[in-house]
Amino acid sequence: MNLHVLRLFYYVAVTGSVTKASEKLHISQPAISAQIHKFEKENNIKLLQIQGRGLILTPLGNKLIKPLEKLFSIEEQVRYLISDHHNFPEGKLRIAGNYLATSVLIPKWASLFKQNFGAVEVHISTANSHNAIEKLINFEADVAIYSDIGVSFADSDLFECRELYKDEYLFVVAPGHKYSLQEVTLKEITSEQFIMREEGSAARERLFQLCREQQITNPTIELQFNGLNETIQAVMAGYGVSFVSSLVAEPLFKQGVLARVDVPGISSANTILLGMKRREHQETFVNEFVSLVINNLDTNL
Structure with a gap:
């Protein structure tokens, strides 16, 4: 398998044109086109086709993009490992x-x-x-x-x-919040404004899972941060509710800068x-x- 030509094809596909691939790879446009055409002929396949003034992927070409992306990502990691070795x-x-x-x-x-x-x-x-x-x-x-x-x-x-x-996720608020140290239902707490991490964070996914299990509408995320510290700081400032690990919350409870909300009847293992x-x-x-x-x-x- 000619990986060099597949790399040429991949960059033509992701950049959208032979011209942009040529600029990125520092290889002439005629050389890229000729090598891809030769590869297609040798394997009796078609990866690209002309549409108007541009190129589009054939169904086979489209199928190859994801595995090629993984292949060249691994190749890049091998390069980094060799560099790190030196x-x-x-x-x-x-x-x-x-x-x-x-x-x-x-x-x-x-x-x-x-x-x-x-x-x-x-x-x-x-x-x-x-x-x-x-x-x-x-x-x-x-x-x-x-x-x-x-x-x-x-x-x-x-x-x-x-x-x-093994710990648990806890609902937390500022000490002055109306639900501070109170026992409330999941529906009541999720009606409040929430401050959460971005999509992909474990706490956010667990919170939404709880809502699905209890057939409750997901809370509105009024503030979203890409960091845990920023999320906690916003809660401590008094704006809304968050759902965080007890490893983070317990020391702040002891300091009196954060308060727990007790929501019985749910499993929030972390x-x-x-x-x-x-x-x-x-x-x-x-x-x-x-x-x-x-x-x-x-x-x-």
Whole structure:
């Protein structure tokens, strides 16, 4: 299979023209057109066809876009790994965590790891749970720490996950809110203005799941943030309600800057998972980090 020509086709498809692909790849337009045409002839297929003054994908060409996108993404990751091998000879540990993990859990673990593996570079990225999983699957992270959103790894021979904590999501408000420390129904609390994280965050997905289970209309998200801290700060300022992990909420309850709303009769469990490639596919220092995490789980959380 001629991957070079498939790359030419891919960039023609995603840019919409041979001209734009030529500018991006620094290859002449005639050379791109000739190679794609030759490939089509050799394989007795048609990937592109002329429509008016432009090009459109054939049904087969359209089917190829998604797998080619994955193929070239993996190729890019291989390039990064080789580059990292030269730039970080002792290794680079890439940790992707959701906002809960990077604000509450990972800082301690990363600090302990660096004390023992000072020469290994540690890169920590923050994303919602969905994107943290995607980073692991796309080889953009060695370890992902996220809340359970019901995603299982398609390639269970390569990836695995293990449970770190079980806590619960809580409805929280500012201490002066009318529902502060009160017992209310799910329908009552969801009629309030909500401050939530973006789509793809585990708490938001769990909240909407609860509403579906109880056949209640989803709350209106009046403010949306891409960070957990920003969400909490907005609630503390007194505007509305949020739904967050008890790992974040409990310390703020004790400080008196946040208050719980008791909503009985619902199950709001939050399972925090660590996803990784299986040990036999990992660098030694990655396995050491995972062992460190397991050995330093705080049972008081």
